[in-house]
Amino acid sequence: MFKKILIVGCGLIGSSILRATIKKKISKKIFILEKSKKHINQIKKLRYSCEVLKGSEKQIPKMDMIIICTHLGEYLKIFNKIEKYINKNTIVTDVGSAKETIFRKIKPRIKKNISWISSHPIAGSEVSGPKFGNEKLFSDKWCVLIKDRNINKKHMKILSKFWVKIGCNIVYMNFKEHDHIFSITSHIPHLVAYNMVKTAMNFEKKKKSNIVKFSAGGLRDFTRTAASNEIMWKDIFLNNHINITKGIDLFLKNMRQIKKLINTKNEKKLIKIMQESKKIRKKIVSSKQDVNLPDFGRR
Amino acid sequence: MFKKILIVGCGLIGSSILRATIKKKISKKIFILEKSKKHINQIKKLRYSCEVLKGSEKQIPKMDMIIICTHLGEYLKIFNKIEKYINKNTIVTDVGSAKETIFRKIKPRIKKNISWISSHPIAGSEVSGPKFGNEKLFSDKWCVLIKDRNINKKHMKILSKFWVKIGCNIVYMNFKEHDHIFSITSHIPHLVAYNMVKTAMNFEKKKKSNIVKFSAGGLRDFTRTAASNEIMWKDIFLNNHINITKGIDLFLKNMRQIKKLINTKNEKKLIKIMQESKKIRKKIVSSKQDVNLPDFGRR
Numbered sequence: 001m002f003k004k005i006l007i008v009g010c011g012l013i014g015s016s017i018l019r020a021t022i023k024k025k026i027s028k029k030i031f032i033l034e035k036s037k038k039h040i041n042q043i044k045k046l047r048y049s050c051e052v053l054k055g056s057e058k059q060i061p062k063m064d065m066i067i068i069c070t071h072l073g074e075y076l077k078i079f080n081k082i083e084k085y086i087n088k089n090t091i092v093t094d095v096g097s098a099k100e101t102i103f104r105k106i107k108p109r110i111k112k113n114i115s116w117i118s119s120h121p122i123a124g125s126e127v128s129g130p131k132f133g134n135e136k137l138f139s140d141k142w143c144v145l146i147k148d149r150n151i152n153k154k155h156m157k158i159l160s161k162f163w164v165k166i167g168c169n170i171v172y173m174n175f176k177e178h179d180h181i182f183s184i185t186s187h188i189p190h191l192v193a194y195n196m197v198k199t200a201m202n203f204e205k206k207k208k209s210n211i212v213k214f215s216a217g218g219l220r221d222f223t224r225t226a227a228s229n230e231i232m233w234k235d236i237f238l239n240n241h242i243n244i245t246k247g248i249d250l251f252l253k254n255m256r257q258i259k260k261l262i263n264t265k266n267e268k269k270l271i272k273i274m275q276e277s278k279k280i281r282k283k284i285v286s287s288k289q290d291v292n293l294p295d296f297g298r299r
Numbered sequence: 300m301f302k303k304i305l306i307v308g309c310g311l312i313g314s315s316i317l318r319a320t321i322k323k324k325i326s327k328k329i330f331i332l333e334k335s336k337k338h339i340n341q342i343k344k345l346r347y348s349c350e351v352l353k354g355s356e357k358q359i360p361k362m363d364m365i366i367i368c369t370h371l372g373e374y375l376k377i378f379n380k381i382e383k384y385i386n387k388n389t390i391v392t393d394v395g396s397a398k399e400t401i402f403r404k405i406k407p408r409i410k411k412n413i414s415w416i417s418s419h420p421i422a423g424s425e426v427s428g429p430k431f432g433n434e435k436l437f438s439d440k441w442c443v444l445i446k447d448r449n450i451n452k453k454h455m456k457i458l459s460k461f462w463v464k465i466g467c468n469i470v471y472m473n474f475k476e477h478d479h480i481f482s483i484t485s486h487i488p489h490l491v492a493y494n495m496v497k498t499a500m501n502f503e504k505k506k507k508s509n510i511v512k513f514s515a516g517g518l519r520d521f522t523r524t525a526a527s528n529e530i531m532w533k534d535i536f537l538n539n540h541i542n543i544t545k546g547i548d549l550f551l552k553n554m555r556q557i558k559k560l561i562n563t564k565n566e567k568k569l570i571k572i573m574q575e576s577k578k579i580r581k582k583i584v585s586s587k588q589d590v591n592l593p594d595f596g597r598r
Contacts, residue, residue: 053391068441122515185499209479211483212586215484216588217485220589227579234570238566240560248554250498250502252555255551256551262536270537277525280500283511284519297596298596
């Protein structure tokens with residue numbers, strides 16, 4: 001399908017794309033651009049057939065596709081480094097979790113004939129780095145492709161085929177829709193998890209109790225989400241801050257309401273809120289967005 | 300070890316105690332008191348050797364131990380029904396998740412010579428009912444036993460042995476300590492999860508987007524916790540409302556701070572908060588309070 005693919009940033013997502021691309025024989029050659037020596041060593045140990053670029057090649061290979069898998073905060077810097085691998089046939093994509101703010105910054109900086117179509121595969125985990133990568137990470141996961149003015153339709157078709165080939169189901173959105181939806185299904189849940197763990201830690205210091213020992217009562221689920229990569233999430237929070245701020249305000253308002261219901265012993269309304277919340281779980285499981293086992297099937 | 304044990308309320312926890320007690324041959328006879336016909340039918344289908352009491356027995360069996368596994372809100376009503384099965388040798392215990400408020404109400408109502416020692420096994424799940432019970436539910440889980448004035452020490456020893464026999468590790472606390480610690484490790488995390496899901500639903504109605512479809516980005520973890528039994532949690536929230544209110548206030552304060560850090564682009568402090576939060580996850584996994592697999596090991 002491709003002759004040359006370049007993966008920029010080879011952590012959990014980048015290395016999973018590497019694995020899946022090799023497994024599905026999608027490209028003759030795969031190149032890697034990665035600044036972390038630790039990551040490069042891990043990739044080399046995995047003995048995948050790929051070439052780690054040093055950036056000082058005499059013969060600059062022009063890529064069929066470039067997939068940027070770094071943190072959002074590095075996009076501008078990265079672009080200066082990868083421009084030389086791009087010609088008019090190159091499809092550029094990224095896998096970032098927030099879109100509008102960063103693309104408003106990037107667009108004026110890149111040449112008009114460069115074809116950048118943004119992607120967001122809804123896959124990931126609390127762990128980071130190439131050693132945790134997995135060729136099946138994208139199996140049955142949604143991948144959002146961003147529709148925008150002047151997009152190269154032929155490239156969109158090829159990119160869409162690529163994600164399908166490595167397991168994804170495609171959904172199309174514009175920048176605004178994407179950032180709206182993921183603020184509530186992903187960004188605020190992460191922020192809330194970090195805040196819950198921070199609050200528990202404040203509490204522990206004050207009371208000298210042991211929150212780790214008794215975390216199985218509910219807190220431990222939050223600690224998993226709050227163990228996600230802090231640079232990645234700082235970038236997401238800053239790059240979708242308007243939607244996130246609105247979501248936080250709605251969350252705070254609801255929380256003050258629940259607090260009031262508890263303190264006025266309003267059993268009926270409390271039960272109603274919880275009954276409503278329960279319905280979503282069934283929908284998520286029946287839509288195969290989570291495992292159909294109590295407690296995530298963990299033992 | 301025992302001749303007669305009575306389990307009052309045979310849902311997830313009660314039926315798991317039933318299963319574990321049979322498996323470990325802890326009692327010659329096991330009796331069940333359960334008001335839900337649906338639950339009784341499920342228990343009968345499981346064909347466990349136990350006797351479901353109707354409350355109208357001519358010969359009233361006096362129990363060696365009674366374990367109350369109903370919702371907190373039923374304790375007072377239940378006590379009137381079980382009094383006839385109690386004599387001076389009977390150990391009464393319960394498995395409730397909140398202690399101080401309910402026991403302040405119960406104590407004046409029960410005879411002084413009744414030996415009620417409160418327990419709290421830190422085990423459970425988002426699913427309810429006897430069909431989800433599991434003989435291994437208590438394996439390697441903490442069980443809190445409540446120290447109080449005038450407790451029968453011999454009974455405490457026997458009760459402690461019982462929980463150890465079905466898999467628990469014992470920890471002793473007083474009412475106040477218990478309610479403090481579990482407000483932050485369990486009650487507020489549940490309340491926050493319900494509130495997160497409620498907020499997402501409010502958002503969905505407004506934007507007509509599909510939060511179920513894209514829940515894999517983080518929200519789905521919250522929906523599991525928020526799928527827990529609403530009557531049980533209403534009772535817990537009301538019976539530990541002072542600690543929970545304090546915790547909510549701390550949570551809200553921290554959340555307003557994070558919102559401010561995002562809107563002032565304070566990258567350094569945001570990263571620091573997230574780095575601190577990550578540390579807890581490692582401690583929880585190394586203390587064997589959660590599975591040592593990314594994403595809870597779910598596929």
